[in-house]
Structure formats: C-alpha cells, structure tokens
Amino acid sequence: MRILKVFNNNALLVNDRFNNERFVMGKGIGFKKKPGEIVDVTQITKEFTFQKKSSRDSLLEIYEQLPSEEIDLVAALIKEAEEQFHQTYFLSLYVSLADHIHYAISRTRDGISIKNPLVWEVKKFYAKEYALSKKYLIKINKDMGISLDEDEAAAIALHFVNARQEDSPFTDTFEITQFIDDILKIVRLYYSKEFDEDSLSFQRFVTHLHYLGQRILKGKPFKEMEDSFLFEQVQLKYPEASKCVEKILFYLSESRKTNLDIDEIAYLTLHVQRLIDN
Structure with missing residues (x-):
C-alpha cells in the first residue's frame, strides 16, 4: 500500500496494490510519513474501502479539517463502543460521528447551544447507548477543554443507534x-x-x-x-x-x-x- 494522504499519526488514505483507495488506521502508522511512501501493513488495525465516490469525498471533506486530537478521539470512542456492544461499525460512523463532534465542539466554543428534542426517547429506548455517550461526553469535555451540553450525549448515542441499524435489510x-x-x-x-x-x-x-x-x-x-x-x-x-x-x-x-x-x-x-x- 502506498500513502496518498496523511491525516495524522494514526490515520491514512492509501492506494492498495489493485489501485483501490482505502482509509486505514493504526497506532503510529502515519508517524513521520509522507505521501508516496509505503505503508507498514503490520501496523494496520482498521481498514475501509469506499463503496461509493461520495463516501470518499465525505471522508476527505471532513477529515482534512479535523485536528489530529479529534481524529484520535473519534477512533477511541468507536473502539470502546465496539468492545462494549460486540459490534463492528462501518466507515460511515467514522465520518458522521467525526463531523458531529467537530461541529459540536466548534459551536460550543462559539457560545452556540442547541437543544436536542429527542433526549427523552434516547434515554428511554436506547439506555445503553445513552449511558456510554454520557461517559464519552465527560471524555470529550476533558480532552478538548470545553463543556458540551448534556443534550449532546443523546445526539452522540443516536449516531451509534443509526450505525447499528445500517445493515438492516x-x-x-x-x-x-x-x-x-x-x-x-x-x-x-x-x-x-x-x-x-x-x-x-x-x-x-x-x-x-x-x-x-x-x-x-x-x-x-x-x-x-x-x-x-x-x-x-x-x-x-x-x-x-x-x-x-x-x-x-x-x-x-x-x-x-x-x-x-x-x-x-x-x-x-x-x-x-x-x-x-x-
């Protein structure tokens, strides 16, 4: 695999030997790397192909503007959810969750607060996802040095709920x-x-x-x-x-x-x- 783009030390856009673009992740996989260099495949812990061009475009649009710490934060949250719920999530969650968290952090820093009208439903019907997301909220606030509103826990939980249902027939x-x-x-x-x-x-x-x-x-x-x-x-x-x-x-x-x-x-x-x- 050859590097096309380095997002941060742990996330890359690459070309495989069949010239297919992939999004790959792994601890230190992008450390001091540059486009054109070869990837150490033994460091890859997650890899995704793009089923549609729109999926690739969405990932690039979002990840190109994400600070390195937000990329790692999203990966850590999803990893913990996979371990707790015994489920593997698709690439779309890495995109949608990153976009949501980045926007939530940005508007919170700008002093903009948005209420989530679905908090009651999420608390009642998706208690496990909500409980985990409340824990995530504490981590996000600590790592990013901000104070996201508690309503954000419901919004984050819904991303995991929707991702779980993506494979519905x-x-x-x-x-x-x-x-x-x-x-x-x-x-x-x-x-x-x-x-x-x-x-x-x-x-x-x-x-x-x-x-x-x-x-x-x-x-x-x-x-x-x-x-x-x-x-x-x-x-x-x-x-x-x-x-x-x-x-x-x-x-x-x-x-x-x-x-x-x-x-x-x-x-x-x-x-x-x-x-x-x-």
Missing part, C-alpha cells in the same frame, strides 16, 4: 416506512386534516414512529410500568388525542399483533397532541 426499511405511513393516515383521518411536514412537531412524531416501528419489527418487548401517573394525567388532559391513539392501538393489535405498555401509550398521545397543537 431493505425489507425492514420498507416495513418501517409502511408502518409510519399507516399511522400518519390514521391521525390524518381522525382529525380530517393535513399537517405541516416541515414542522418540528411532525418531525418529532415521525422520528418517534420510526424507532417504535424498529422495536416492533425486531420483536423487542414492551414491559408494563408500575407507575401509571403519567398515563392517567395524559388521558385526562388530552381526551381527543387519547381517542386518536386508541385507533392506532387497534391498528397495532390487529395488523402488527403488538400491544404497547402504558408509558408508550402516554408518550404516543403526547406526540399526537403536539402535532395537533402546532
């Missing part, structure tokens, strides 16, 4: 899309109205349905909660939204053979109400 994607469309039709018919698909409430609702559909499709169980306070309050405060959700529950029971727990029902009702209030 096309049929899963089709099923989830159909699932979302079916529920949106139920809500539209119940209220006899169309919704602003660009609104935050609509996007939140669709995102919630997406994750709900994935869990149903993968057969993840819904456990009954002992505390019914939230459920009772939502039913009392939003009777019309609750009736609409009853239609959705009937659909889930008849078509998907799925029954939701009361916590799920309460939060689904809140999403419907937000959609109507918009």
Whole structure:
C-alpha cells in the first residue's frame, strides 16, 4: 500500500496494490510519513474501502479539517463502543460521528447551544447507548477543554443507534416506512386534516414512529410500568388525542399483533397532541 494522504499519526488514505483507495488506521502508522511512501501493513488495525465516490469525498471533506486530537478521539470512542456492544461499525460512523463532534465542539466554543428534542426517547429506548455517550461526553469535555451540553450525549448515542441499524435489510426499511405511513393516515383521518411536514412537531412524531416501528419489527418487548401517573394525567388532559391513539392501538393489535405498555401509550398521545397543537 502506498500513502496518498496523511491525516495524522494514526490515520491514512492509501492506494492498495489493485489501485483501490482505502482509509486505514493504526497506532503510529502515519508517524513521520509522507505521501508516496509505503505503508507498514503490520501496523494496520482498521481498514475501509469506499463503496461509493461520495463516501470518499465525505471522508476527505471532513477529515482534512479535523485536528489530529479529534481524529484520535473519534477512533477511541468507536473502539470502546465496539468492545462494549460486540459490534463492528462501518466507515460511515467514522465520518458522521467525526463531523458531529467537530461541529459540536466548534459551536460550543462559539457560545452556540442547541437543544436536542429527542433526549427523552434516547434515554428511554436506547439506555445503553445513552449511558456510554454520557461517559464519552465527560471524555470529550476533558480532552478538548470545553463543556458540551448534556443534550449532546443523546445526539452522540443516536449516531451509534443509526450505525447499528445500517445493515438492516431493505425489507425492514420498507416495513418501517409502511408502518409510519399507516399511522400518519390514521391521525390524518381522525382529525380530517393535513399537517405541516416541515414542522418540528411532525418531525418529532415521525422520528418517534420510526424507532417504535424498529422495536416492533425486531420483536423487542414492551414491559408494563408500575407507575401509571403519567398515563392517567395524559388521558385526562388530552381526551381527543387519547381517542386518536386508541385507533392506532387497534391498528397495532390487529395488523402488527403488538400491544404497547402504558408509558408508550402516554408518550404516543403526547406526540399526537403536539402535532395537533402546532
């Protein structure tokens, strides 16, 4: 392999013997190296080929602007996640996570704070990824000398959730899309109205349905909660939204053979109400 570009001491863009470009990583693999030199393949611990030109272009666009410490930070975070979740991640995670963390660091240093509307969902439905990402947040803040908002833990967790689901077959994607469309039709018919698909409430609702559909499709169980306070309050405060959700529950029971727990029902009702209030 011959070096095309040195990103830092531990990451390179190379050409293999078949003239295919690869992104390779390994401790010290790029130390004092220059383009045109030969790579010591025994130092390679990770290597990726580019399935599309767009993948290569995205990596170059992002990694060419990343400080060396951010490249190493992203690699360390992904390595720990692979060990904890017993999973190997694709190149796309190295790109998307690096881009997100770089942007988060940059805007935090500029004094810009952005709230993540999906924190509740991530904490509840992806507790393991969220817990690990909270640990990551401490490391990022310490290593980079900044103070990222705790909401960033949810955003980072979602990158790992999405990366885990990248290898889902096309049929899963089709099923989830159909699932979302079916529920949106139920809500539209119940209220006899169309919704602003660009609104935050609509996007939140669709995102919630997406994750709900994935869990149903993968057969993840819904456990009954002992505390019914939230459920009772939502039913009392939003009777019309609750009736609409009853239609959705009937659909889930008849078509998907799925029954939701009361916590799920309460939060689904809140999403419907937000959609109507918009």
